[in-house]
Amino acid sequence: MAKNIQKSNKTYSKPNQGEVRAKKHLGQHFLKDEVIAERIGDTLTLEGYKNVLEIGPGMGVLTKYLIEKDVAVIAMDLDSESIDYLKENYPNKNLEILEGDFLKFDITQLFGDEQFAITGNFPYNISTQIVFKMLEWKDRIPEFTGMFQKEVAQRICEKEGSKAYGILSVLTQAFYDAEYLFTVPPSVFNPPPKVDSGVLRLTRKKDYSIPCDEKFFYRVVKTAFQQRRKTLRNSLKSFDLSDRIKEDIIFGQRPEQLSVSEFIALTQKLENDAISTDR
Template sequence: MYTLKKSLGQHFLRDENMCRKIVSSLPVAPGTQLLEVGPGGGAITKYLLELPGVDFKAVEFDQEKVDFLEKTYPAIRGKIIHADFLKVPVPFEGPFKVIGNFPYNISTEILFRILEWRDQVPEVVGMFQKEVAQRVASVYNTKEYGVISVLIQAFYKVDYLFDVHENCFNPPPKVKSGVIRLTRLQQPYDMASERKFITLVKTAFNQRRKQLRNPLKPLFAKETLAEDIFTKRAEALTVADFAALTHKML
């Protein structure tokens, strides 16, 4: 068998109905290139391997899990990339979809890695710690809304699909889980540059309790900071608002 390694953020799904539900949340047609991140003990992998006509690969860092998967599911041999997902090069040429019961300790880093690959990744379904899933999916004027909400939603539509109860895991984790789907936007937001957008968002939320004109002083001319929008707090701005402001930055 295999062991649970909390240091790698591992948590093993045992509810077969939930496994099938997660897999069915990502539309996959024959000919699709599909990447699973962190297959672990193969909870959803065994269903992904059954998808007809799919070019499947999985990235797994833990050698013990690689050995277990190859022994238990012979069909996966030759399809596993034994590597750290955060360091692996793009695994396919052309478009591919991503799915995973993501290791919770690097789940946000996984999302930012996918952002780097967004030109090739039209759709993602992932299970996260519920708090993280809610932050990614949250809208403006909510306490969960923050840097990751804005940066992901600038390029993807986010749908919070469903909760995953602790009893679906063995052993049950101490945190709740949730599954979200990202669908790449057909029409990206108009921003001066991605670099300016990221700088603006991170700077604005760095002092989220203050009016924007305070943290954003270094980024805008004094006369620009006199505009009404800068009397708001970061959480009151939509993704479109942030994108529009990049055109006024110094």
């Protein structure tokens, strides 16, 4: 366990990194830089919620900063060795330590029916799946922050016109405002990954409903980007476009050229063209 942290002059001691073995199959890279851990903790605005779920706490380098805040914290990890370490080293009345797989976990069991934020140093191998599950529960999650592989974090926050802009960008930004905050080098992890990491913040929009069928919107976006080099007139052929709608100028564009609002408008055009959402 880390020694006392002197916040006044920002001098920190490093936590003992040998207590839990990083497991490759779980995508574990333990953050060992206290300053960066505190910066990630401070990405939470604490606006509109009093609960925080930390995914993949490892040995608690971020957890220690979360439990200092005026929130209830659940630290969830799939690794039983990490769970045992946390229970031994971080007893705290504001902290619940939970062994579980977030991707399979029933969100309704967390914090009752209250709003909560999600943060963490996310395992690279499941980070995009974590985002997609978060989107399923957006009604409960007003804020989402944390660390990803840099290119994934950039992709989530990217705007139209970029090659990195894609499904993850559009579906996330339809409901959340996305900010890429800062880059983290491999040297601050044990073991160090082969790539840089990036920290982001997603803030749920005040009005996060969209004026079209949500499932159909997802289908349109995913189908469009499956053949991203083709125009929408070609990539959306499976929607049985009528001759009338195919003349719309939007269908002459490629998916990476459309903003999030234009994808919503595209979905509405398809709905109005009497395309069945059951196809």
